[in-house]
Amino acid sequence: MDIKNRINELVKMLNKWNYEYQVLDNPTVSDQEYDDRRRELEKLEKKHPEYIREDSPTQRVGGGVLEEFKKVTHKIPLLSLSNVFNEDEIRNFDERIRKEGINPHYVCELKIDGLAVSLSYEKGVLVQGATRGDGIVGEDITGNVKTIKSIPLRLNEKIDIEVRGEIFMSKKSFEETNDNRKQAGLELLKNPRNAAAGSIRNLDSKITASRKLDAFLYHLPNPIDYNIKTHYEVLEYMKKLKFKVNPNIRYVDDVEGVLAYIEEWTSKRTQLPYEIDGIVVKLDSISDQQKLGFTAKYPKWATAYKFPATEVITKLKDIIFTVGRTGQITPNAVLEPVMVQGSMISRATLHNEKNVIDKDIKKGDMVIIRKAGDVIPEVVAVKKDRRNGTEEDFVMIDKCPICKSTLIKNEAEADYFCVNKLCDARKIEGLIHFVSRDAMNIEGLGERIIEDFYNLGFIKKIPDIYYLDKYKEELKELEGFGDKSINKLLDSIEVSKNNSLEKLLFGLGIRQVGNKMAKTLSKKYLTLKSLMLASEEDLTKINDVGPVIARNLVNYFNNIENIEMIKELISIKLNTSYLGEVDIMKENPFITNKTFVITGSLSRPRNEIREQLESFGAKVTESVTNKTDVVIVGEEPGSKYDKALKLNIEIWDEKKLSEMTK
Secondary structure (H helix, E strand, O other): OOHHHHHHHHHHHHHHHHHHHHOOOOOOOOHHHHHHHHHHHHHHHHHOHHHOOOOOHHHOOOOOOOOOOOEEEOOOOOOOOOEEOOHHHHHHHHHHHHOOOOOOOEEEEEEEOOEEEEEEEEOOEEEEEEEOOOOOEEEEOHHHHOOOOOOOOEOOOOOOEEEEEEEEOOHHHHHHHHHHHHHOOOOOOOOHHHHHHHHHOOOOHHHHHHOOOEEEEEEOOOHHHHOOOEHHHHHHHHHHOOOOOOOOOEEEOOHHHHHHHHHHHHHHHHHOOOOEEEEEEEEOEHHHHHHHOEOOOOEOOEEEEEOOOOEEEEEEEEEEEEEOOOOEEEEEEEEEEEEEOOEEEEEEEOOOHHHHHHOOOOEOOEEEEEOOOOOOOEEEEEOHHHOOOOOEOOOOOOEOOOOOOEOEEOOOOOOEEOOOOOOHHHHHHHHHHHHOOOOOOOOOOOHHHHHHHHHHOOOOOHHHHHHHHHHHHHHHOOOOOOHHHHHHHHHHHHHHOOOOHHHHHHHOOOOOOOHHHHHHHHHHHOEHHHHHOOOHHHHHOOOOOOHHHHHHHHHHHHOHHHHHHHHHHHHOOOOOEOOOOOOOOOOOOOOOOOEEEEEOEOOOOHHHHHHHHHHOOOEEEOOOOOOOOEEEEOEOOOHHHHHHHHOOOEEEOHHHHHHHOO
16 A cells, blocks of 8 residues: 555545535534544554645644634634543543553543534623634634523623533424424434534524524633632533533543443433533543643543444445345345444345335445444445445345245245245254344354354254254364363253243244243243144234234244154253243233333433333333323423324323322
């Protein structure tokens, strides 16, 4: 690779993206894609400082200034923060501070996803509001700032002061704004951050006022002038002056406290009424801040932890097809490897033919992929504006990629199936599913080992797993299998015989019977024998069991091969009873058999409220429809509350819920 040319290419690319994001408020790439390229440039420049360009984005803080606004020079540069992306980098940040002889205490803050603002007051009266701009020169947005109700026009002390913070748009205001734009036939705003930036920089302050912007203040650039010794005192002083300070700020004693705060808000961020994109960590002591000082771009005493991307952009290089345990054929994207939520991803599911056609996915496309928790990554959308004409159309196969038998597609379903029960791929996938963690949880039987044992003839069907001890001598001849690992594997197989019924039921791989459904059925019928005797009519009386699942269950247990396999498992002494606690449903005329939706910020976790309602026989869903009976609302409930009002659905607050569940 020609290093100099690559640096030039990255500088040109990043400056273009930075202009589109900072000046035009119209980003054309994701934060993840920008961060990836920026970090690549930083690494190359560190190794080859002789090629650093004056116009490199690493040599400046932000973007340019729109000509429509008066320019404002910041008395103290409005710098941005360095970014960290994982626990190791947080610990490295802490270690660098400790090497300076400092025993650090920190203040942790939510990183509001909005637009940085500087506010200047003279004798307690607001005289100027300005954007960050390039960190040295920003834009005068005083008229628009004055429309934000949370920003005080006059302080309760007649002082001269400059404070800094973030202007943002709440989720509720964003939804309302887009609803209004939709009714007016206007293009919808992309996200709350862009909406806030575009609103605050609108030349018509009436439009800005209509957007209901908000602001949190979090920084005083010259605290020593006010005899303030810690950042936490800064925040308390700002609250005293009537500034809005985020209530979720936390003082912590050490880096472990920082990591605990990050873990907490990584899981709770979706409950907030506004968007955040990370956590800001600041050294608390002002004297220690001054000791550390600044680089040309960042303060050394603060950093921003950015949440792992749940959506990233990469290239779809090919489409291949896999066969599942039920024979379902799934198209899969082969991707240019990309980091998503801490793991390198090179494959993503495309679900089925209809999904690929609906999203117009082609080989060679730049695509957005998403990974939520441990869920298999999926392709969300195509970046059609990035096409160059070399992309290839998708073509669905009509033969099984393994056994070459003709595929079948039912009219009522979107999926194609290999119906050849002798198909090796189906059998292997079924075995892999049976031993998986959520099913029988047999440690030591991973995907590769199952495939090897299948090809060696050790395991051809589920009961064979429990006869594996017959091949103990043969196993010793295999690479990686010593006495210790073999005994551990056989012990794990033996232990799995004692699993509760729901593990076995899920492991059997019955179509559309997932982990949750297996537990529901096990709690209801208690034994496998009772479930096998249930009719379709009986099954459909159970909450969440529809006619398709009921039919799949009855068909499975009427199949002679499945019956013989279950008899064999019973003879091997596998447990077929439910071992968990049996829920005794409490009847409640206000809750039983009703459908609930929960929205807004509540004093208890939503899962806890959901479980309470379900214990009375209620159904809890995510969306408000005309079938919803009650909506439980907390603070900042958003669009679900509005929809409930429109549909005249009964609304309870937490007090009402408490009364109804006594």
